[in-house]
Amino acid sequence: MRERISESGVIEDRELAEYYSLMAKKYMRIPCQRVLSRIKAKGIQQGNCLDVGTGPGIFPIFLSKAFPEIRFRAIDLSSVMIDIAWKNAIEAGLADQIEFQVGSAYSLPCDDQSLDLLLCTNTLHHLDRPVDFFNEVARTLKAGGSFVIVDFHRDASFVWVGLFDLFWRFFFGKHPKARKGFMESVNSSYTLEECRAFLNQSKLTNWKLYTRTIEMWIESIPGNG
Ligand SMILES: C[S@@+](CC[C@H](N)C(=O)[O-])C[C@H]1O[C@@H](n2cnc3c(N)ncnc32)[C@H](O)[C@@H]1O
Numbered sequence: 518m519r520e521r522i523s524e525s526g527v528i529e530d531r532e533l534a535e536y537y538s539l540m541a542k543k544y545m546r547i548p549c550q551r552v553l554s555r556i557k558a559k560g561i562q563q564g565n566c567l568d569v570g571t572g573p574g575i576f577p578i579f580l581s582k583a584f585p586e587i588r589f590r591a592i593d594l595s596s597v598m599i600d601i602a603w604k605n606a607i608e609a610g611l612a613d614q615i616e617f618q619v620g621s622a623y624s625l626p627c628d629d630q631s632l633d634l635l636l637c638t639n640t641l642h643h644l645d646r647p648v649d650f651f652n653e654v655a656r657t658l659k660a661g662g663s664f665v666i667v668d669f670h671r672d673a674s675f676v677w678v679g680l681f682d683l684f685w686r687f688f689f690g691k692h693p694k695a696r697k698g699f700m701e702s703v704n705s706s707y708t709l710e711e712c713r714a715f716l717n718q719s720k721l722t723n724w725k726l727y728t729r730t731i732e733m734w735i736e737s738i739p740g741n742g
Pocket residue numbers: 526527528541569570571572573574575576592593594595598620621622623637638639640643644
């Protein structure tokens with residue numbers, strides 16, 4: 518298996534961040550629906566949710582419409598992304614329902630055992646210290662709290678990776694800085710084995726890990742949250 522190539526974590530380039538936001542608003546509906554169906558499957562209707570590495574805030578904005586009783590907060594290390602996320606929430610008429618703030622996956626701005634749900638989509642590959650992040654998830658979730666973490670995995674079949682790279686270049690690749698974005702993300706993601714080892718080293722206990730094409734899903738085990 519090829520070595521991981523770490524991708525710089527924070528998207529501070531405004532032009533690139535605006536482009537990401539534009540594309541995400543256009544094409545992220547299906548990924549948002551898949552996360553929504555996992556939340557429904559867990560029976561979560563209300564409570565406190567934190568979205569980590571929210572980028573332009575597409576996921577909490579989409580989910581907030583479906584779950585008006587869940588109080589969404591969302592963090593990103595990039596102040597540019599947080600600024601864009603606020604604008605997107607205002608545009609969606611949800612600015613008073615979601616709170617966006619600059620914050621780090623390694624130091625979640627939440628009290629111990631305060632979250633009912635934690636989400637993290639397409640961000641794990643930016644984290645060079647996943648164990649520290651998983652420990653933060655363990656610290657901040659209530660007993661029986663749920664989490665859904667989705668990312669690429671570097672050992673996905675090269676056929677799938679090639680196909681998705683073609684889609685990416687077709688839909689997202691019009692911006693020169695974004696063209697190689699998919700492959701850079703895959704190359705900086707973890708293999709399933711690496712990720713299982715990180716989870717085993719962390720304080721997070723009630724997890725299951727499974728794959729869907731190029732994606733790795735890490736979720737709390739039903740019944741245990
Ligand atoms: C590829 S984007 C994903 C955005 C969104 N979750 C989505 O799926 O559309 C990854 C985001 O993670 C943020 N990020 C990177 N390292 C981070 C960290 N240590 N803590 C919080 N956010 C981070 C980046 O700034 C970027 O906005």
